[in-house]
Amino acid sequence: MNKLPEDEFAQELEELRSKSQHLFKLESRLEELEKRCSEYKDSSDKLREEVGIYQKLLDEWDWFFQHSSEMLCIATKQGYFRRVNPAFVKALGYSEKELLSRPIIDFVHPDDREKTQKEYEKLINGNQDAVDFRNRYRHADGSWHHIAWVCPSLTPGVNNLYAIARDITEQLKHDEQILYKAMHDPLTGLYNRAAFSEMLDRAMARADRHNEGVVALYLVDLNRFKEINDTYGHSVGDEVLTQVAQRFANVNRKSESVFRLGGDEFAFLLEDIAPVEVKPLAQRIVKSIESPIALSDGAFSLTVGCSIGVSFYPNSATEVKKLIDQADAAMYRVKRASKNGFEIFHQP
Structure with a gap:
């Protein structure tokens, strides 16, 4: 067997050492990638789980919004309804499209518009945590209904107003009848x-x-x-x-x-x-x-x-x-x- 010259042997040894180091780096990199891949998979699973929870909450909220007996609505800063639930539609007698297409103030009794506008501005400007007030809304049949509102003001990062309303017209009539009988x-x-x-x-x-x-x-x-x-x-x-x-x-x-x-x-x-x-x-x-x-x-x-x-x-x-x-x-x-x-x- 012929021995390699010392120079060639040293060179091949160096190449082998270099390839060995490169292989080690590749193996380390592979382990790192496999680890990251596993982490990404775990993150993806967690993200998918969180998205599922979030979607479930949205579905539950949507169900509540659609089936609540209370009048619920979402309104924009510009003074339009963005969304109203069926109870809201039923209480005022308009279609959802009619309610969403006109400024909110159009439905308010002329004598209550200034008060309503002031309360709306308080909510938009965040001057108080919430408002609790009453005004009169025109029903689709032309009559005026007394509506009681509860609405939290805008918070940072929130662009819409969320409100709960209740038609208290019959309640007020009943209270008036009781007061009349008492007096x-x-x-x-x-x-x-x-x-x-x-x-x-x-x-x-x-x-x-x-x-x-x-x-x-x-x-x-x-x-x-x-x-x-x-x-x-x-x-x-x-x-x-x-x-x-x-x-x-x-x-x-x-x-x-x-x-x-x-x-x-x-x-x-x-x-x-x-x-x-x-x-x-x-x-x-x-x-x-x-x-x-x-x-x-x-x-x-x-x-x-x-x-x-x-x-x-x-x-x-x-x-x-x-x-x-x-x-x-x-x-x-x-x-x-x-x-x-x-x-x-x-x-x-």
Whole structure:
């Protein structure tokens, strides 16, 4: 076997060493690539899993948006609806296309537009965390619906407004009916005793704020009413009360209020500036029931009169009970005289 010259041997050894080092680098690089490939695969799996979770959340949100009984909407900074849910469409009677194609302010009642615009600007500018307000929206049938809104303001990176709304029109009607029943007499429709107490307190407070403010209280008791009730029965008595109440309501003017306190007892409140002219209202009250009351069945007519006592706040009384007691005393003086008319309370 021939030996390689020493120079060639050294050269081949160097080449072998170089190839060996290169191979080592390749193997290291291959291991690195395999590791990275495995990491990428893990990352890809995780990413795919996260995308799946995200998509599931989107699907759940979309389902909630579409099926919520609450009115939900997404709006742009420019004042247009970007998306509305079926409950929103149903509540206002428009198609989704109609709602999305017009500025939001077009649907708002003219008297509520300035307020609505201010609330919208607060949300866009992030001046407060959220707004909770009410306004009126025109329904597709032309009627106005009361809408209550809750909407968080814009946060950094968010370009749309998200809001929950509720049509509270029927709720407000129901509340108004309850309030009406609480403050009105069911037989005559006049204000009742509860309303009398509240409105008298308010009238006295207004008089206190005005140097010359006066409240005149007229207590009115019908004459012959017990006789009518005893003779013809309560149904006829109720009809008499109803017609008398209507006549009293017709003589009532802007600064005056009329009440049925119970039975055949009524009251008027007159707010004015001293000196108060008592006689005009008293005469209108007496005159309003001078003519006979024709019953609905047309069988006969009945005549009633009234006795009126008048007292003043703060001239003769400075508290509610005393004011009522004084008017009551004056009224009974008229009643004992067996005549129709009025009398002003005077300190003995």
